[in-house]
Amino acid sequence: MFDIGWQELFVIAAVTIVVVGPKELPHILRTMFLWVRKAREIASDFHNGLNDIVNEAGLEDIKEDAKRAAALNFQDEIEKVIDPGKEVAAAFAPEDKPDNAPKDQAPKANEV
Secondary structure (H helix, E strand, C coil), X not given: CCCCCHHHHHHHHHXXXXXXXXXCHHHHHHHHHHHHHHHHHHHHHHHHHHHHHHHHHCHHHHHHHHHHHHHCCHHHHXXXXXXXXXXXXXXXXXXXXXXXXXXXXXXXCCCC
């Protein structure tokens, strides 16, 4: 979360021990962890409150609609509306040559 490595944690611990002292360190750590716990509880309550507001306002339906819209293949939907019978696509498709059409015969190297 804060991108702190073990070296930084070691430096912070060493400075804390020097500044606070080993006698007060357990009390300071206990107080710090109580603050962290309280901050997490407040964040959790805030998150749950927002979820309740979303559910009450009916925004969950909008969220589901947005997910379905993101999953749609718009290319296929547009092709269905514009060219339902595929006539336009067939008109612009390249025509295949039949297999029995005469092929260009180039003279071989042995023939003169």
